[in-house]
Amino acid sequence: MLKTYQLEASVFDKQDTKPKHVKSLTLSDIKRLPKFEMDATMQCAGNRRKEMSQVKEVKGLSWNCGSISTAKWTGARLTDILKAMGFKDEDFNKKYIQFEGLDVDPTGTPYGSSIAMEKALDPNQCIMVAYEMNGEPVPADHGFPLRLIIPGVVGARNVKWLKKIVLSDEESHSHWQRKDYKCFNPSVDFNTCDFDTAYAVQETPVQSVISEPSASSSISADDGYVTVRGYAFSGGGRGIARVDLSLDGGETWLNAELDNNGQSPYKSWRGHSGGHSTHP
Amino acid sequence: MLKTYQLEASVFDKQDTKPKHVKSLTLSDIKRLPKFEMDATMQCAGNRRKEMSQVKEVKGLSWNCGSISTAKWTGARLTDILKAMGFKDEDFNKKYIQFEGLDVDPTGTPYGSSIAMEKALDPNQCIMVAYEMNGEPVPADHGFPLRLIIPGVVGARNVKWLKKIVLSDEESHSHWQRKDYKCFNPSVDFNTCDFDTAYAVQETPVQSVISEPSASSSISADDGYVTVRGYAFSGGGRGIARVDLSLDGGETWLNAELDNNGQSPYKSWRGHSGGHSTHP
Numbered sequence: 125m126l127k128t129y130q131l132e133a134s135v136f137d138k139q140d141t142k143p144k145h146v147k148s149l150t151l152s153d154i155k156r157l158p159k160f161e162m163d164a165t166m167q168c169a170g171n172r173r174k175e176m177s178q179v180k181e182v183k184g185l186s187w188n189c190g191s192i193s194t195a196k197w198t199g200a201r202l203t204d205i206l207k208a209m210g211f212k213d214e215d216f217n218k219k220y221i222q223f224e225g226l227d228v229d230p231t232g233t234p235y236g237s238s239i240a241m242e243k244a245l246d247p248n249q250c251i252m253v254a255y256e257m258n259g260e261p262v263p264a265d266h267g268f269p270l271r272l273i274i275p276g277v278v279g280a281r282n283v284k285w286l287k288k289i290v291l292s293d294e295e296s297h298s299h300w301q302r303k304d305y306k307c308f309n310p311s312v313d314f315n316t317c318d319f320d321t322a323y324a325v326q327e328t329p330v331q332s333v334i335s336e337p338s339a340s341s342s343i344s345a346d347d348g349y350v351t352v353r354g355y356a357f358s359g360g361g362r363g364i365a366r367v368d369l370s371l372d373g374g375e376t377w378l379n380a381e382l383d384n385n386g387q388s389p390y391k392s393w394r395g396h397s398g399g400h401s402t403h404p
Numbered sequence: 405m406l407k408t409y410q411l412e413a414s415v416f417d418k419q420d421t422k423p424k425h426v427k428s429l430t431l432s433d434i435k436r437l438p439k440f441e442m443d444a445t446m447q448c449a450g451n452r453r454k455e456m457s458q459v460k461e462v463k464g465l466s467w468n469c470g471s472i473s474t475a476k477w478t479g480a481r482l483t484d485i486l487k488a489m490g491f492k493d494e495d496f497n498k499k500y501i502q503f504e505g506l507d508v509d510p511t512g513t514p515y516g517s518s519i520a521m522e523k524a525l526d527p528n529q530c531i532m533v534a535y536e537m538n539g540e541p542v543p544a545d546h547g548f549p550l551r552l553i554i555p556g557v558v559g560a561r562n563v564k565w566l567k568k569i570v571l572s573d574e575e576s577h578s579h580w581q582r583k584d585y586k587c588f589n590p591s592v593d594f595n596t597c598d599f600d601t602a603y604a605v606q607e608t609p610v611q612s613v614i615s616e617p618s619a620s621s622s623i624s625a626d627d628g629y630v631t632v633r634g635y636a637f638s639g640g641g642r643g644i645a646r647v648d649l650s651l652d653g654g655e656t657w658l659n660a661e662l663d664n665n666g667q668s669p670y671k672s673w674r675g676h677s678g679g680h681s682t683h684p
Contacts, residue, residue: 246526246528248526307645307646308646309646309648309657310657311656311657322645322646323645323646365587365602365603366587366588366589368590377590377592379589
């Protein structure tokens with residue numbers, strides 16, 4: 125398969141029946157483009173759904189707080205790929221950029237998503253088509269041979285097994301862009317929601333999790349100290365400015381120490397605090 | 405004064421004792437640049453401080469929810485001004501862009517602020533140097549002859565009576581950039597805060613206010629309906645996707661109708677809901 129694999133891209137005007145300006149690049153072509161490397165955190169839109177369901181039942185996989193991770197990605201910038209394909213300025217005069225994977229659902233429809241063209245073209249957004257994850261070719265499960273990486277945008281838009289790109293004035297028509305991954309108020313359920321008027325979820329909100337000690341566990345603090353660890357993640361590729369930690373139900377607050385306080389959009393934190401015991 | 409008024413800009417390298425590449429444009433020069441117009445909402449970082457103080461005493465002017473408003477601004481793009489001044493690509497290779505007003509504090513130090521260069525250069529950010537507000541020359545109180553407009557960034561960085569711009573690797577040294585407008589956890593006060601390690605507040609978080617009916621008022625709902633009005637504002641120049649409204653303390657939720665649901669970064673909302681009376 126890999127010998128014949130090509131990443132395709134095209135432009136779609138609504139009045140046309142099929143895309144035009146169809147271009148393609150082989151994997152080797154893409155690897156010859158300027159190499160770009162970054163640490164990026166990816167989070168499923170449903171991370172912590174298990175906890176959400178404890179408040180109100182939510183449909184979907186019952187993720188705990190582990191549906192998030194950070195990897196070093198290596199690849200080419202999405203904009204470099206599109207330019208190398210020979211697209212012109214007028215081709216980018218579209219509202220959206222759609223992505224399609226090689227994977228298909230039971231009806232034979234490929235997985236798809238889209239993001240705003242404005243975001244795709246923004247040089248600060250670091251959107252990448254990755255061919256390596258942590259220094260190895262992207263593993264099959266993670267999207268071999270090419271995976272789209274959009275820092276701070278829900279995992280669902282970071283299309284695996286990337287095959288096709290379409291510049292269009294419409295969002296992807298895929299189920300996952302139009303009939304899923306949208307937010308509603310708590311009084312709306314799957315029977316009453318109006319997917320057509322709701323926005324597709326893109327950037328993730330701030331997330332903060334205490335991973336140690338685990339929920340409902342009892343710990344001792346013989347020396348007057350307890351160590352609390354966790355992670356915090358600010359969506360949209362932004363950083364975490366500060367993590368506040370309270371061990372007394374919000375009466376007093378401490379600043380957590382942040383690890384990885386560098387360039388990465390991912391920040392983990394760690395807190396040490398004194399004088400309180402058990403049940404933080 | 406206006407006859408001799410010039411907007412100045414320069415580059416400052418830390419090893420230098422004074423700025424270099426000093427450039428300037430007159431007001432007429434700036435008015436000859438491509439004219440740009442936008443509706444933008446500006447909010448003081450202390451909007452609703454009065455309500456915050458009801459939870460915990462906060463230092464500063466006791467603003468209610470009215471320290472925010474929307475105007476139509478007309479002017480030139482900041483980047484067009486800097487290019488017209490003749491700055492080169494290497495001049496923009498700095499971390500920050502500092503702004504100084506004509507107004508000085510009791511010690512004679514001009515008001516100042518700064519934002520990240522990355523933000524200033526981003527074509528999607530629509531940062532403007534305005535010479536008109538609602539179709540008239542910017543009023544004296546609002547920054548005549550020139551006011552900086554950075555949609556979605558706290559009012560304090562939208563420098564009035566703009567006089568000087570400095571491209572630098574350092575943030576503005578002004579009191580208002582370095583020793584004020586920073587956030588801390590609730591256990592920190594003005595005596596214990598460490599301004600040097602905290603980030604300067606830039607983009608504002610989401611804000612939503614019920615302005616009608618007023619707080620603690622009793623209203624009748626004889627026909628089974630009450631009308632609730634208010635505003636919602638999403639910082640950073642972003643839009644409001646949805647406003648949820650509950651009239652029963654969070655048991656059930658309604659989607660508010662949004663006014664001005666167009667291009668503007670400002671969205672107001674209005675909600676109608678049925679079947680509940682008094683004390684919303």
